[in-house]
Amino acid sequence: MNSTTAYENLIMHEVKPSVQRMAIMDYMTMHFTHPNVDEIYNALSPKFPTLSRTTVYNTLKLFVEHGLVRMLTIDERSVCFDGNTSLHAHFLCKKCGRIYDLPLQNHEDELMGLVVDGNEITEVHQYFKGLCKNCKSIM
């Protein structure tokens, strides 16, 4: 399924590989749940007992800078990360807090690189909030 290994992926994006970086990269390409730092840390620390939260922060910052992951600011409580870097929309359920991927509505992708009112767009974010499928069915 996933043709490129974490190692290759890091190299391709000019990030020097390390045990921790590969583990975090692996996690991000296997869990598209838009985790925050704590979730990533908690998931990995059993397997890497010496892992530091600071390393997770540093690593994700680096990954974002090198385009390996996207940072989402949709959840007011904490920043989330998305291992899927293709342009797509997000839906945050106000009941359960889960974040879902959604296909990009309209043609948002065409706004990338545009200059609007003199401002140069380098990131496009399309966020929706509401009640998700799951929570709707429970009500």
Add this chain to the structure above:
Amino acid sequence: MNSTTAYENLIMHEVKPSVQRMAIMDYMTMHFTHPNVDEIYNALSPKFPTLSRTTVYNTLKLFVEHGLVRMLTIDERSVCFDGNTSLHAHFLCKKCGRIYDLPLQNHEDELMGLVVDGNEITEVHQYFKGLCKNCKSIM
């Protein structure tokens, strides 16, 4: 220019007026700079020396619930508030951190209320990031 007073605006949205609430409402309708709690608190505390930060938090939460202001989660550092509740897009400059209003691109407003993949959309957010007019000219 502004035909409705803060007092009237609160009443219309079924929020019981108070000195603090009117002051914060006034601030929000005169400053469309997308302030966070601290900026609002710092701006008002000289005129209202007993104002508490907690009151600003409580009041803004109430305002959001009653549709008097919008909450923006575009800035990763803190939540911002927008006294302009009409549907519009936002641009965050990655250099200076300022948030600008932009007209809604495409026809995002038409997504309000839609059900996508079973998820019911009650809030639409269109965020852009990049380099603003100002910062571009300085470079």
Add this chain to the structure above:
DNA sequence: AAACGAAAATGTAATAATTACAAGGTTGAA
């Protein structure tokens, strides 16, 4: 005008997210 009760405001303390930073560990080249 005094007493009362509900709602609002306040201040402090607690929690949570994030950053700063100094110290120790790895790695690869000279």
Add this chain to the structure above:
DNA sequence: TTCAACCTTGTAATTATTACATTTTCGTTT
């Protein structure tokens, strides 16, 4: 093997936000 650069770690500091108990305000009733 030594060295320097870079990575990782852990602790402490900072910042944003929430919890909560106390006090104040305000409108109503006596």
